[in-house]
Amino acid sequence: MEFKTFVFYFLSAVLLYAAARVVTLRNPVHAALHLVLAFFSASGIWMLLQAEFLAIVLVLVYVGSVTVLFLFVVMMLDIDANRMREGFRKNMPLGLGVASLMIAEMGFVFYSRFSGHVESAARQAGPEYSNVKEIGRLLFTEYAYPFELASVVLLTGVVAAVALTLRGKQKNKSVDPSEQVFVKAGERIRILHMPPEKME
Amino acid sequence: MIFPETRFALPDFQPACAEIFVLFMICLILMTSLFIKEKARGTLHFLAQAALIGAAALTCTASGAGTVKRAFSGMFVADMMADLLKLAIYLTISLTFFYSRAYVAGKLPRARGEYYALTLIATLGMMVVVSAGNFVTLYVGLELLSLPIYALVALERDSSRAAEAAMKYFVLGALASAFMLYGISMIYGATGTLDISAVAEGFSRNRGDRATAVFGLVFLVSGIAFKLGLAPFHMWVPDVYHGAPLSVALLISSAPKIAVFAFAVRVLINGLFPLSQDWRAMLLALVVLSMALGNLAAIAQTNFRRMLAYSSISHMGFMLLGLVSGVIDGNAKNMINAVSASMFYLLTYVLSSAGAFGVLVLLPDPDGDSGEISGLAGLGKRSPVLAATMMTLMFSMAGIPFFAGFFAKFSVLVAVVAAGSFWLAALAVFFSLVGAYYYLRIVKVMYFDPLPDGARNIETPFSMKVLVAANGLAVALLGIFPNALMFLCVKSLSFSVFA
Incomplete structure (x- = not known):
């Protein structure tokens, strides 16, 4: 080997x-x-x-x-x-049966096809061959269209995450500095005019 | 413009100008919804409709009328089938927006911008799927179509029913995507290419590894069956139709089916036609199961939304009968007739389904949203226009003569009989008869059941009345004058898939 x-x-x-x-x-x-x-x-x-x-x-x-x-x-x-595992034992025989059937069928198809193929059929590339360069070239030329669409998938993710989690504006207590600077004394202190009380 | 060192020519953007425009409008709607005042939120609806109208205009002007144009290194195909199906998609999405305008404003007041943006992203996904020339584009388009819809189902955040539906839909949908991707990887392994037409060529030159490709085909067909909601991959359909906000259920029940049909046609007929014997057998099993299960389970439903879900399962089965009966002993002579019958069936079904959910959306609150059939009692007196439209749609879905559904069923059955499978035609007719029971029950409930106590007349805006009536009338008229649409279906297929 x-x-x-x-x-x-x-x-x-x-x-x-x-x-x-x-x-x-x-x-x-x-x-x-x-x-x-x-x-x-x-x-x-x-x-x-x-x-x-x-x-x-x-x-x-x-x-x-x-x-x-x-x-x-x-x-x-x-x-x-433990709650997630509820029904695990109950459903296991059926699951195992289906899974082993699938694996047997898949194995049957592949074994008859690929038994004996040890080495991959792909050509061996030389030492000067750069994976990164080749992938980059393909992504930005031939696969540019699906690549751009993948960016729209990301946009969907952003929009969906915001739509599903944002619960409106929070009522916070931050202050606006410009309003603070332009504030007048009259707006802060309420000056009351009271008639002076007379001494008896 | 050609860049010598990468051997790359700048692609022709013109065939894809509709997609580019829709993407631009999506970004515009997102920005507008960020800055717009609460009172002026109605503008978003107009922007969304403008996106669809603009896209329709661009699709018509960019259309090569009978020629097949490829762009982006064969990733994108613009042909007549793509144009026709895209126009149908714009129409159904536009109907969806009109019907659900008030519903969205009332039920999802905070997420209005997101609703329109996500729906348009899903529309963009459908457009990409419809004119995909490569398995990579098909897959990305399908994800672009499904992901926003998962989010839309969950958009009504305080409803636990919607959350449950979204979760089920998301998990099962992700599984189906994985299936599909696995199948595509097997087909890539067998033929060494992802380009759909090159896959077919690979087989015709006897280069494709048949057994591996059939193995991949199994997964691909199950993925398609899941997305169309065919039995036994139908588990999500009733829950999602019932749990999603009504406007989203309206969306799911209509336009995406068109895109998945295009997916099936492109993959099975364009790409994997050499394997037609194999996929024919798989589809046959799905078709028979769907028609049986859909029709029988729909009888037992007391909820109109669940009933429509099971009815959609049976209709999608019936629709695929056309694809199944296209090939007779490996001969594709019957193909154009059979597939165009399927396409006609699909388009009329989508129109009817959008109309039925549209009527539900327009019903006042407890009746429409819960969708209980008992809530429709006395609708004939409460709102004659809505009831008459619903009756037309139910007659059409049941396949009663001289409605669109009758002609659609008839043309599919002609194709089935031409293919020589009389037992299949007999089975289809039998299950349609079973189906007629539950459609007619709705009509009976609307017109002959007593009005519930304290029921009031339903106030519908005049414009909505006109739209609903037009939808019902279109379904009725398509049954009497089906030739124009049928002609378009045949022409578009013969100029594109079978060119």
Whole structure:
């Protein structure tokens, strides 16, 4: 077995283990940390496929920001893990049955297709080939249209988040400095004219 | 203009000018809603309508009338099918805006700008899907269409029913998107390209890996079935139709179906026609299940919104009968007739569904929003115009002769019989007869059930009365004079998909 193949199987095993633990662990924080492990192994596999830019982006975006966000949410929300697991045992036989059937069918299709294909069919690129440059070129030329549309998807996210969470203007007690400066004494103090009281 | 070092020519923006205009108007509406005074909020409605009218004008002027134009390296296709379906989308969205104007002002006073902006973003998504030439654009367009709708369902923030519907819709919709993406990746793996027409060419030169492509097709078809709300991927439909704010239910029940139909035509007929034997069998199962489940479950409903949801499941099944019966023994001779019958069916259904929800939106508060069928009792006396329109729409949906629905059903059945599947035609007729029961029940409730105590006449603004009547009249007239629309459907398909 070639070293590369060994690395692939090792990373895949770690990935499968971590992914399974994400679903089965009781503690949501541990589950999120296993998710980090899963992302790392996936990025290793991409590195093997010479997609180094995507591998780095996966680590930066998913490990660096998405999982951190997950952890924040998990820690801030009070999730009752036991309530979420209600019906887990009851529905498990059916779920397992369907899942194993699907896996068997998928495996059947793929095994007959790809058994024997160990190495990927993709050409090996030379050392001067730059992933980043090539992706950048494609994104801004051929894929410019879907790329711009993706920005509209982000706009949707912003608008939807504001629409769903903003509850009108807060009534705060801040003051406007210019109004403070131009204030006159008469507006601050009410001068009352009272007839002087006579001494008896 | 050509940049030599990247071998890149600046794309021709003109075919996509309608999309660009709509995006500009979305930004304009967002900015306006930020600065506009509370009293002048009605302007937003006019801006949204202006966006649709402008887009329609641009689509008509940019139309190549029978030619197929590609832009942005084949990502974008402007052909006659895209033009026709886009115009239909503008019309339904515009109807949606008119019907729900007062409803939105009353129910969602804070989020009016967002309502119009998000609906227009969804419209932009539909436009992108309708004229997509590449799987990437199709997928991005579909997301652009679904994401704003998830948010719109949840827009009524104090309603727990709406929150539940939004959550279900979002989770199931995300799952369907993942399915679809997985299927697309398999097809990419099998053919090595994402360009829809290149996928077809790959198969015709025997380069595509068939088994992997069929494997991907399964996921792609389930994704389409989810988005159209076909059984057994229909679980979200009744809950969303019932839980969403009425104006949003009106939106979901109409225009997106047109976009998903275009998706199905582009992917299945343009791209994966070599696999037609396989997707035909998958669609057949979906069609039979949807017609059976939709019609039978609709009988048991006591809520009009849920009833319309099940009826939409059955109608989408019936509509796909055309796609199923287009191919006879691998021969595409019947294809144009069959698919144009489907398209005609879809357009008339969308018009009827928009009208039915439109009447609900115009009903006064407890009756319209809850959508209980008992709330429609005596509508014939309370508001003759609304009741007459609803009756027309129900007759059309039931397929009673000389309404649009009858001709639509008839033309689809002709295609099915031409394909030689008599049992399928018989089954479709049987389930339509079952369906007639619950449509006619609505008419009975409106005209023959006693008025509830203390029921008052319904005050509808004159303009809305005219619009509702026009909608009902259009459905009635399309049944008597279907030729013009049918001609457009046939021409648009023969100049684009089958060019």
